Amino acid sequence: xxxxxxxxxxxxxxxxxxxxxxxxxxxxxxxxxxxxxxxxxxxxxxxxxxxxxxxxxxxxxxxxxxxxxxxxxxxxxxxxxxxxxxxxxxxxxxxxxxxxxxxxxxxxxxxxxxxxxxxxxxxxxxxxxxxxxxxxxxxxxxxxxxxxxxxxxxxxxxxxxxxxxxxxxxxxxxxxxxxxxxxxxxxxxxxxxxxxxxxxxxxxxxxxxxxxxxxxxxxxxxxxxxxxxxxxxxxxxxxxxxxxxxxxxxxxxxxxxxxxxxxxxxxxxxxxxxxxxxxxxxxxxxxxxxxxxxxxxxxxxxxxxxxxxxxxxxxxxxxxxxxxxxxxxxxxxxxxxxxxxxxxxxxxxxxxxxxxxxxxxxxxxxxxxxxxxxxxxxxxxxxxxxxxxxxxxxxxxxxxxxxxxxxxxxxxxxxxxxxxxxxxxxxxxxxxxx
Ligand code: HAX
Numbered sequence: 001x002x003x004x005x006x007x008x009x010x011x012x013x014x015x016x017x018x019x020x021x022x023x024x025x026x027x028x029x030x031x032x033x034x035x036x037x038x039x040x041x042x043x044x045x046x047x048x049x050x051x052x053x054x055x056x057x058x059x060x061x062x063x064x065x066x067x068x069x070x071x072x073x074x075x076x077x078x079x080x081x082x083x084x085x086x087x088x089x090x091x092x093x094x095x096x097x098x099x100x101x102x103x104x105x106x107x108x109x110x111x112x113x114x115x116x117x118x119x120x121x122x123x124x125x126x127x128x129x130x131x132x133x134x135x136x137x138x139x140x141x142x143x144x145x146x147x148x149x150x151x152x153x154x155x156x157x158x159x160x161x162x163x164x165x166x167x168x169x170x171x172x173x174x175x176x177x178x179x180x181x182x183x184x185x186x187x188x189x190x191x192x193x194x195x196x197x198x199x200x201x202x203x204x205x206x207x208x209x210x211x212x213x214x215x216x217x218x219x220x221x222x223x224x225x226x227x228x229x230x231x232x233x234x235x236x237x238x239x240x241x242x243x244x245x246x247x248x249x250x251x252x253x254x255x256x257x258x259x260x261x262x263x264x265x266x267x268x269x270x271x272x273x274x275x276x277x278x279x280x281x282x283x284x285x286x287x288x289x290x291x292x293x294x295x296x297x298x299x300x301x302x303x304x305x306x307x308x309x310x311x312x313x314x315x316x317x318x319x320x321x322x323x324x325x326x327x328x329x330x331x332x333x334x335x336x337x338x339x340x341x342x343x344x345x346x347x348x349x350x351x352x353x354x355x356x357x358x359x360x361x362x363x364x365x366x367x368x369x370x371x372x373x374x375x376x377x378x379x380x381x382x383x384x385x386x387x388x389x390x391x392x393x394x395x396x397x398x399x400x401x402x403x404x405x406x407x408x409x410x411x412x413x414x415x416x417x418x419x420x421x422x423x424x425x426x427x428x429x430x431x432x433x434x
Contacts, residue, residue: 003107004095005170011096012166012412019050019413036428043238044319048420049246050413051237053094053405061326062235064090065097069231069326076230077105079205079222084334087207087229087401088112091177094234094405105205113202113209115178118186122146126187135187135393136267142183143260149175150254152411165252166412172255173404180397181206185213192387210397214385220338221383225394227334228376231327232395234402238320240265241272241396245403246410250418255407262403263396269314272373272395276388277314279377282347294346296354303351303358315374316355318367327372335379344378 001009032047054064064072076085076093077100088108092100125145126138147153152160152168160168182200189197198213207229208222216222237246245262249255266272289298303313318325332352335345352370359368377391385391 002111004092004104004111005167007096008166008170008408008412011098012409015052016412016414036432039428042319049237049243050415051242051406052097052409053402054234054236056236056320058320058322061321061323064234065093067093067099069330072230073330075099077102079208079226084223084227085230086205086226087233087398088205090230090233091401091405094402095408109205111174112178112206113200113204115175116182116200116202118179118182119146119149122183123186126183126190131191134267135191135390136263136273136396138187139183139393139396140260140263140267142187143176143180143256143263146176146179147254147256147260150256151175153254156252156254162414165414166408169255169408169411173408176255176259176404177206177400180400181210181213184393184397185210187393188214188387188390191390216383216385218383221385224334224338224379224383227330228379228394229398229401231330231372232376232398234399234405237406239271240268241399242403242406245407246415247418249407249410250415252417255404258407259400259404262399266396266399267392272392272399274314274371275373275376275395276391278373278375279344279381279388279391281314282344282351282378286347294350296350299350299354300358303355307358307362313355313359315351316359316368316370317365318369318371321369321371322367324369325371325374328370328374331372331375331379335375335382339379339382342378342382344381345375348375348378 034046038044038046052065054062055066056062060068062069067075072090072093073085076089078085086105086109088105089100092098092104092108122142122145126142129138129141150168151171152165155164155168186197189195193215198215200209201212202209204212204222205226207225210229211217211221211225235242237243241262244265245258248261249258253261269277285299285302289295289302306313332348335342335348339345351374355370356368359365377388380386380391380394
């Protein structure tokens with residue numbers, strides 16, 4: 001058994017015992033209320049999921065196993081002392097609840113590198129799709145095509161005991177996380193670089209190798225992708241990609257099916273697609289207001305016009321957060337350090353000064369502050385990664401770390417199939433006395 005898997009067993013056993021005790025001895029304890037409003041507005045704030053990997057605080061933003069983003073930028077292992085944390089370290093923390101050592105992280109880089117080869121047919125599946133097929137369609141199809149590779153599924157068909165579900169799930173999620181950067185880079189080079197593919201450099205860490213396979217060798221791009229992969233990895237259990245992965249996994253669909261479901265959710269404009277929308281939106285704004293990116297009055301007027309026309313300002317607002325997203329702040333700091341004079345970055349700065357004030361005047365908008373997507377695109381754009389429609393795939397590669405760790409814990413706990421109850425409109429009217 002590999003050392004991480006062994007550690008997982010040690011940590012999981014007492015937690016699983018607590019999980020079972022909660023269910024058997026405290027199952028009837030009331031922990032919240034459901035209102036008609038919560039049902040009709042997407043169940044926001046309704047406590048209905050158990051997720052250990054991270055917790056989103058409306059005021060403070062995300063904490064991974066109790067650690068904030070600034071804390072982890074300090075504490076997680078890095079390649080250079082002043083660099084960005086390795087996503088391997090965040091994965092280790094989410095899986096075990098403990099901060100990793102350099103050795104733990106080196107083990108994961110090696111392990112993922114060894115597991116990263118794709119079956120030949122995956123390339124053929126991608127190649128069979130028209131070249132202009134949306135990158136997220138190619139990405140999801142490639143992931144789904146590997147579902148027959150699932151070690152969990154093979155073991156299940158051979159009569160696997162419920163107590164052992166987690167074991168082959170661990171193998172599947174490690175294989176999947178190892179493989180997604182290869183899929184992403186293959187799609188990128190196929191679509192935008194004449195299919196001139198670049199072999200992986202197995203001496204590199206997970207994120208740097210992705211930059212390398214996409215064709216970017218600058219240290220700053222390695223650093224940016226490490227930060228990007230770290231920041232987008234997890235956002236507790238209720239966001240669409242995590243919840244879709246959990247929901248499909250709750251039917252014991254294997255991790256390939258479950259992760260593909262999460263990715264089709266990520267592709268939506270109110271979720272991961274927003275990162276590409278932001279940059280397209282900035283460009284069309286600059287086109288209309290005459291490239292005066294520092295003219296805050298023109299920006300203000302443009303933003304107001306957009307809202308009055310019933311459009312959303314991408315990159316702003318959040319279903320749970322009520323402050324500036326610390327994931328935005330981390331990317332903003334990166335931009336300030338490495339690309340302060342980039343005109344697109346300067347526009348993001350101006351928007352940050354103007355948009356919250358405008359959105360704050362509309363009572364219905366609960367959070368006027370920037371979210372993770374408000375600044376990510378301009379950083380990629382600066383280094384030449386300008387194929388906006390591909391940005392959501394990068395988000396998806398990162399998300400594999402969080403949602404698949406959540407899925408492993410679901411299997412360890414023996415989580416139940418998800419099956420909430422629904423009612424027709426008349427039932428709600430009756431409840432309301434309408
Ligand atoms: N611009 C204009 N209107 C906005 C807005 C924005 N940025 N954010 C919210 N609103 C509007 C909503 O459209 C809604 O209007 P209606 O009542 O007319 O439908 C109203 O304000 C109330 O919305 P809310 O309760 O504040 O927010 P929701 O929980 O409904 O939605 C969203 C949260 C993130 C979907 C929303 O803020 C939005 O559409 N933002 C722009 C798109 C975006 O940046 N998405 C990425 C979110 C982060 C993420 O998940 N990344 O993956």
